[in-house]
Amino acid sequence: MNKPYHTLGFLLLVAILYTLLSIIVPGSTFRVDDFLFRFPKPFEQLAGDNIKIASSKTDSIQPDVNSKVKTITEESIPNLDSLYVEPVKASSDSAIAPQKNIxxxxxxxxxxxxxxNALGSFISAIYRNSDEATTVRVLHYGDSQIEGDRITSQLRAALQEKYGGKGLGLIPIWNTEYLPYGFRVSLSEHVNVNSTVKAKPTQKPDCVLGSIAEVAPSNLYREIVSIKVNSKQSFNTLSIVSGNSDSSYALKIIVDGTDTLETQVVPYSKVKLVNVNLPSRFERISIQLRNPSTVKLYGLLAESGSGVSVNNIALRGTSGNFFNHFDSGVASEIYRILNVRLVIMQFGINVVPSNLSSYAYYQKLMEQQIKAVKRFAPQADILVVGVSDMANRFDGELKSNPSVEKVLQAQRKAALGNGALFWDGYSAMGGEGSIIEWVNSKPPLATKDYTHFTNYGAKRFGQKMANALLMALGNNNLSNDNQTTAFTDSVSYE
Known part of the structure; x- marks a missing residue:
């Protein structure tokens, strides 16, 4: 049996050998063939106040110079979204008193x-909409950076204030944990929901609005979805996007215990849109089905029946490579009946950590996604949002991941080379090193994984994006000048 001092002696020997290797190996790394071995400097890890931080050009964010910077321990993470477990809800901004305005x-x-004129269809639709009682819809697809409706909510607020409309839009029933404040959604055990990320290969083609719900057969009415809403949420129309079935099925909507709608759905097309007018005040909506065979449910939308509806489709862990896998017939019909005029693609944080020398493959992948949307929805304009800044430790220095700019350029080339708009999220943050200052800002605008925004940061990023879109919409000539405009606005956190 080993004695305690034997174990202690062994551990001390390992520590001494580790320290000697970290001192001997230049730059704390050495390479054998294609393998890179890294020995972090132990004393450098202890001297937290002496960590070098790369300079940045972020605008008007003052870092907290007294705070210590936490580092990411892994330099290559296949899926950063999978590590992001902090619950992020849009309600947090209203619940936390801000320390200052930015x-x-x-x-x-x-x-x-x-x-x-890559924004012409959207502009035409919203200005024509001012004379008609129709809804113009925007679909904002993204990874966990937009989860919880955080960035999307700023776009929605800005567009609805200017062009009308109200309501959350798409209710993400595949991820009810991250519903915005004021919504509670319960699904019955008879409903099987799978998001684009988790769906089986046979289900993915139907996940056009982020997920597909399949309702098991029943010869009697039964509740499949319950929606509870408090007074903070305002909408007067519920739109149900359902799919085909092998037989006719009956749909019933009960609002606060009162039957509001009962309709028979005949399976004559791939997609059916049912609109339900709601009373001015209500607390609970019950959706019930009587369906002899399985029914597909594509989405539920809380809206107002007119104006602009901006819909959040957050899909954790994805790089956005799913549009070309949609069933083109189903996608075309859904986009048509919903009058989708703008599609926003915001991805990239799950691509950067691969740290490749070239991202030509990703450029081609994004080109495929843009072309797919143009094929099944020629009426929709497309906006690609460039990846936001991400930081990591390289040779003892915390700085922006060099792959960020490579991914950004791949996104830019894919967008502009295929008739889509592009917005540089990286430069909007402040460019190189800006994520570090966002982390150290008061209040913090990014979390200490040096990747994801806090609620304050998401709100700020969303307001910047909204300002850029509103400026473009206000300029009917839409020049090709891509330079930053000397425009100042005050962003307050209320």
Whole structure:
């Protein structure tokens, strides 16, 4: 049996050998063939106040110089979204008193492809909508950076204030944990929901609005979805996007115990849109089905029946490579009946950690997604949002991941080369090293994984994006000048 001092002696010997290796190996790394071995400097880890931080150009954010910077321990993470477990809900901004207002130094223009009015369809729809009682819809797809409706909520607020409309839009029933404040959704055991990320290969083609729900057969009415709403949420229309079935099925909507709608759905097309007018005040909506065979449910939308509806479709862990896998017939029909005029693609944080020398493959992948949307929804304009800044430790220095700019350029080329708009999220944050200052800001604008925004940061990023979009919408000539405009706006956290 080993004695305690034997174990202690062994541990001391290992510590001495580790320290000697970290001192001997230049730059704390050495390479054998294609393998890179790294020995972090132990004394450098202890001297937290002496960590070098790369310079940044972020606008009007003062870092907390007295705070110590936590580092990411892994330099190559296949899926950063999978590590992001902090619950992020839109309600947090209203529940936390801000320490100060942040003033942005400029609004970055949307970048336009040469010779194309890439926002023309959306502009035409919203200005025509002012004379008609119709709804113009925006679909904002993204990874966990937009989870909890955080960035999307700022776009929605800005567009609805200017062009009308109200309501959350799409209710993400595949991720009820991250519903915005004021909503509670319960699904019955008879409903099987799978998001684009988790769906089986046979289900993925139907996940056009982020998920597919399949309702098991029943010869009697039974509740499949219950929605509880408090007075903070305002909408007067519930839209149900359902799919085909092998037989007719009956749909019933009960609002606060009162039957509001009962309709028979005949399986004559791939997609059916049912709109339900709601009373001015209510607390609970019950959706019930009587369906002899399985029914597909594509989505539920809380809206107002007119104006602009901006819909959050947050899919944790994805790089956005699913549009070309949609069933083109189903996607075309859903986009048509919903009058989708703008699709926003915001991805990239799950691509950067691969740290490749070239991201040409990702450029091609994004090109495939843009072309797919253009095929099944030619009426929709497309906006690609460039990846936000991400930081990691490289040779003892905390700085922006060099792959960020490579991924950004791949996104920019894919967008502008295929008739889509582009907005540089990285530069809008402040460019190189800005994520570090966002982490150290008071209040913090990013979390200490040096990747994801806090609620304050998401709100700020969303307001910057909203300003850029509103500026483009206000300029009917839409020039190809991609330079930053000297425009100042005050961003307050209320």
């Amino acid at each position: 003033v942005t130094a400029g609004t970055l223009h949307l970048e336009m492809p040469q010779g194309i």
